[in-house]
């Protein structure tokens with residue numbers, strides 16, 4: 438049986454699905470990966486020097502400026518057929534849990550209900566002092582001041598507002614990690630898409646599912662350490678493979694579901 442046919446059969450028969458995504462699913466929308474984000478104004482920096490609590494303590498304006506620039510970049514791009522196919526899976530299997538390592542909001546904008554953000558989000562800043570969530574105005578323009586932008590102060594405790602992402606050396610948000618592990622251990626099918634499967638503890642999630650007896654299906658143009666965990670490896674881009682998988686898993690519904698149609 439062709440791999441995609443086998444994968445579509447597994448997906449179409451599944452009652453509990455987890456979709457686990459990484460940078461690769463957003464690559465086709467033009468979101469630079471973490472390391473590629475250090476381009477243009479930022480090419481002389483390295484991620485290790487910007488994405489740490491220490492960096493924010495030493496140079497909050499530099500770190501905040503980098504994240505504002507990234508938030509702006511994300512706001513200029515759109516979800517692609519891969520994100521929309523994930524939302525289509527959710528509409529076919531309503532108990533589907535989407536778990537992403539991405540800090541962009543493209544799953545939400547494609548129609549995914551409540552993706553679990555294991556590494557936080559560019560759109561969920563909070564006070565570095567008291568932890569209060571802070572609503573930000575849309576990032577409509579590149580920061581005028583170039584690289585350095587002073588972070589806002591918390592209205593409650595006057596602490597500096599920090600990006601709501603997980604930095605090197607920080608723990609993953611406990612509730613997100615627990616929800617992800619719970620979903621992975623209870624699913625029939627876990628689809629791992631566009632992730633190298635090398636960054637822990639997130640990379641445990643597909644392994645938890647496999648150990649619990651779920652069928653793991655991987656979508657990635659390249660070989661990854663997840664190849665040996667996956668029952669089916671679909672080599673190719675998320676934007677091409679995922680819509681095809683949805684169409685094959687639910688052939689009757691595909692034409693009626695605009696979310697499943699590539700555009």
Ligand code: APR
Pocket residue numbers: 458459460461462464465470471472538539556630631632633634635636656657658659661673674675676
């Ligand atoms: N479709 C599917 N997969 C793709 C595509 C595509 N169009 N393009 C690239 N890929 C794959 C690559 O082959 C690679 O395996 O996406 C993967 C991206 O790997 P990473 O850059 O390591 O991204 P990710 O796995 O999300 O990294 C995890 O590490 O950089 C930190 O915190 C950051 O959340 C991130 C974490």
